[in-house]
Amino acid sequence: MCGICGIYSFEGEKIGKSQVKSMCDAIAYRGPDDEGYFIDKNIGLGMRRLSIIDLSTGKQPIHNEEEDIWVVFNGEIYNFPELKEELETKGHRFYTNSDTEVIVHAYEEYGVECLQKFNGMFAFALWDSKKKQLFIARDRLGVKPLHYYIDKKKFIFGSEIKSILKDQSVARKVNIDALQQYLALEYIPAPLTMFEGINKLPPGHYLLLKNGKIDIKKYWDLSFNPGENSEAYYIAKTRSLLKDAVEKRLISDVPFGAFLSGGIDSSTIVCFMSEIMNQPVKTFSIGFNEESYNETKYARIVANKFNTEHYEQIVDSEKIRPLFKEMIPLLDEPLGDPSLFPTYLVSKFARKHVTMVLSGDGGDELLAGYDWYVADKLSKYYKIIPGNKRLIPSVLNSLKPTSHSKGLINKSKKFIEGFKLPNELGHVRWMTAYDKRIANVAKIDPYSAIKYYTNRKLDRLSRAQYIDIKTYLPDDILTKVDRATMYTSLEARNPFLDYRFVEFAATIPSNLRLNGMQTKYILKEAMKNKIPKSVLYKRKQGFTMPLKHWARKELKDIFIEKLSEENLNKIGNINPAYANKLLSMHLSGNADCHRKLWALLSFVEWHENYF
Numbered sequence: 001m002c003g004i005c006g007i008y009s010f011e012g013e014k015i016g017k018s019q020v021k022s023m024c025d026a027i028a029y030r031g032p033d034d035e036g037y038f039i040d041k042n043i044g045l046g047m048r049r050l051s052i053i054d055l056s057t058g059k060q061p062i063h064n065e066e067e068d069i070w071v072v073f074n075g076e077i078y079n080f081p082e083l084k085e086e087l088e089t090k091g092h093r094f095y096t097n098s099d100t101e102v103i104v105h106a107y108e109e110y111g112v113e114c115l116q117k118f119n120g121m122f123a124f125a126l127w128d129s130k131k132k133q134l135f136i137a138r139d140r141l142g143v144k145p146l147h148y149y150i151d152k153k154k155f156i157f158g159s160e161i162k163s164i165l166k167d168q169s170v171a172r173k174v175n176i177d178a179l180q181q182y183l184a185l186e187y188i189p190a191p192l193t194m195f196e197g198i199n200k201l202p203p204g205h206y207l208l209l210k211n212g213k214i215d216i217k218k219y220w221d222l223s224f225n226p227g228e229n230s231e232a233y234y235i236a237k238t239r240s241l242l243k244d245a246v247e248k249r250l251i252s253d254v255p256f257g258a259f260l261s262g263g264i265d266s267s268t269i270v271c272f273m274s275e276i277m278n279q280p281v282k283t284f285s286i287g288f289n290e291e292s293y294n295e296t297k298y299a300r301i302v303a304n305k306f307n308t309e310h311y312e313q314i315v316d317s318e319k320i321r322p323l324f325k326e327m328i329p330l331l332d333e334p335l336g337d338p339s340l341f342p343t344y345l346v347s348k349f350a351r352k353h354v355t356m357v358l359s360g361d362g363g364d365e366l367l368a369g370y371d372w373y374v375a376d377k378l379s380k381y382y383k384i385i386p387g388n389k390r391l392i393p394s395v396l397n398s399l400k401p402t403s404h405s406k407g408l409i410n411k412s413k414k415f416i417e418g419f420k421l422p423n424e425l426g427h428v429r430w431m432t433a434y435d436k437r438i439a440n441v442a443k444i445d446p447y448s449a450i451k452y453y454t455n456r457k458l459d460r461l462s463r464a465q466y467i468d469i470k471t472y473l474p475d476d477i478l479t480k481v482d483r484a485t486m487y488t489s490l491e492a493r494n495p496f497l498d499y500r501f502v503e504f505a506a507t508i509p510s511n512l513r514l515n516g517m518q519t520k521y522i523l524k525e526a527m528k529n530k531i532p533k534s535v536l537y538k539r540k541q542g543f544t545m546p547l548k549h550w551a552r553k554e555l556k557d558i559f560i561e562k563l564s565e566e567n568l569n570k571i572g573n574i575n576p577a578y579a580n581k582l583l584s585m586h587l588s589g590n591a592d593c594h595r596k597l598w599a600l601l602s603f604v605e606w607h608e609n610y611f
Contacts, residue, residue, distance in 0.1 A: 002030060002050060002075075002159075003024070003030030003031050003047065003074060004048075004124065005027070005047075005156075005163040006020065006046060006157055006158075007019060007043075007044050007157075007167070008134055009043075010042075010152065010155070011153055013042060013153075017037055017039050020037055023158060024046040024048050026165075029487055032048070035049065036061050040127070045061055046072065060072050062101050065093055068128070069108060069127070069129070070129075071107075071124055073122065075121045075123060075139065075144045076121055076251075076491075077100075077120040077122065078119050078120045079117075079119040080120075083102045083117060084102055087102065092105040104126070107126055112137075119248070121139050121141075121143035122137070123136075123137070123138050123144040125157060131210065132211075133209065134210070135207075136157055136209075137206035137207070138201045138205060140499050141473065141474060141502065142190070142473070143482070144159070145200070147159070147164060147193065147332075148201060148207070151197075155209055156170070160332050161195060171196070172611060173195065173197070174194060174607075175192060177192060177448075179441065179603075182603070183446065184447060186599050187471075187475045188475060192449070193332070194333040201216070203470075203474050204220035204221060222506055224458050224459075224462040224465075226509040231522075234522050235526045238526040239526045242268065242495060242496070246272040248498070249358055252355075255282070255356075256356040257281060257283060259283075259285075259358070259359045260283040260303060261295055261360070262295035264369075265360030265361075265362075265523075266359070266360035268363070270302055270306055271306060271530050274306040282353060283299070284353075285310070285346070286313050289316050290549065292546075293541075293545060293546045295541055300312070305531070311350070313345070321558070323341050324601075328605040328609075333606065335479065338594075339480065340484060344483075351488045355489075356493065358494075360495075360496060361477055361494045365465060366465070366496060367508075367523050370468075372427045373465070374519065377517075424451075427467075428467070435582075435596060438575060551594050552587055556587065559597055563604065564580075565577065568604070571608075582596055582597060
């Protein structure tokens with residue numbers, strides 16, 4: 001697990017080690033154990049290493065026998081032992097026991113098609129000095145980040161944008177298209193970033209730089225092709241593939257454990273870890289004083305069931321307060337997902353005991369675990385009801401919420417708003433807080449990135465899941481987890497995102513993913529004799545904090561200060577009067593605007609830090 005970066009000069013200008021070192025220093029927290037560089041005339045590669053596998057000989061950059069191919073690598077190749085054996089039978093000689101070296105020899109043997117061989121999470125940059133070719137790639141699902149910048153003189157890349165910005169010639173300008181999409185989606189979909197001119201390499205893509213030309217190609221996509229096997233087949237296959245994915249991710253030369261939220265996904269991971277390991281699993285949970293946001297009691301049930309070595313931490317608003325200054329400025333882009341903070345805190349907490357954790361990320365997107373899939377299914381029937389019969393949701397939509405009715409009324413409002421969108425975008429409205437009155441910029445279609453993925457002949461549920469897997473998963477969930485864990489020098493691995501399981505999940509018939517109103521049906525059936533029923537069938541809660549309450553009381557001063565008209569006027573691009581109206585409505589209790597306010601606050605903190 002590392003941070004990588006590099007620079008290539010189109011004009012043949014010699015790259016200095018100090019240039020690349022400054023880029024690495026900007027992301028030193030991603031790899032506090034080691035650093036390494038490859039410099040050859042107009043190309044420079046750098047990395048910071050968090051040592052997980054092959055602690056003694058895995059130093060990067062790593063090369064082939066002739067030392068004409070060099071690689072810097074962030075991530076893990078989980079099937080590297082099998083690949084190493086395959087490549088050795090073809091005559092390749094290895095000088096380390098690391099997974100990184102497999103990339104070099106696989107490229108020698110298979111060229112860019114080597115990507116099809118890798119089962120892992122990765123972003124890497126490989127320099128082929130014979131071909132004078134730079135080959136950079138990102139894993140299928142986008143677990144590991146990779147950004148790049150290009151102008152007439154140079155090409156720069158990095159795990160994080162802050163490495164690219166070390167080059168003073170890279171202009172800092174807000175990307176208005178990205179801002180609009182951020183305000184709609186609460187994250188910034190690839191290939192955009194909030195910096196004009198800096199892009200993300202999309203998941204499942206690679207980039208070739210040769211003879212001054214850039215060529216970006218997709219090497220993997222997900223196809224939803226429901227099979228016709230029995231329910232028992234899908235149940236058994238779900239269990240076997242997930243258990244194998246967990247086992248592959250337990251290869252480590254450092255202490256490891258698991259995040260345990262108390263939900264079905266993390267509980268499934270802990271269950272399989274306990275079956276595989278011959279020692280107690282170390283599990284880590286975080287909770288809040290507010291009972292409705294606290295899932296630690298469910299995490300304890302799972303910890304007791306599997307006899308884990310369980311660690312738990314309760315968080316209040318005072319532990320959150322310093323993170324506005326500590327965490328948000330570290331982000332290269334604003335992120336409108338408030339669960340960033342608890343993810344960071346549980347990562348920081350776990351890092352005191354382990355260097356690597358397994359996480360349940362991806363289960364909701366792959367197996368239809370979100371409430372918005374249910375809502376979207378219901379909206380199909382709602383649309384065929386005559387207008388005068390759509391009474392109950394419409395009445396609820398007009399009511400002022402009370403303390404007891406807020407959940408129902410807020411869901412009703414989201415339902416009505418989603419109903420107004422085209423069929424292919426209906427489920428997206430349940431995830432977002434877009435309000436066109438917030439941005440003080442020329443209007444751009446805020447859903448343009450989403451629409452790129454809607455032109456698929458899929459059933460309604462599969463289309464919604466495909467969109468989420470391509471956008472929300474990599475650009476919100478996985479971005480959040482990568483930054484939160486890397487800022488604490490912790491590696492997170494995601495068994496649900498083993499590409500073999502991902503491709504299999506897309507063959508499960510829709511009615512076995514979402515059975516009636518029951519989400520994650522197939523996973524629940526697969527685990528019903530393994531995980532306690534109180535955890536398996538509890539209402540989905542989500543990993544978030546009581547921000548809507550804290551914004552009205554304990555953290556009220558931060559929102560008032562950062563979203564003041566004076567402050568917003570300095571920043572520009574935001575409508576100060578309307579932002580303050582939202583804040584007033586939230587503080588008075590007349591509306592729940594905390595997601596919109598958080599997205600604004602995150603943008604303001606980011607803007608102040610970088611501009």
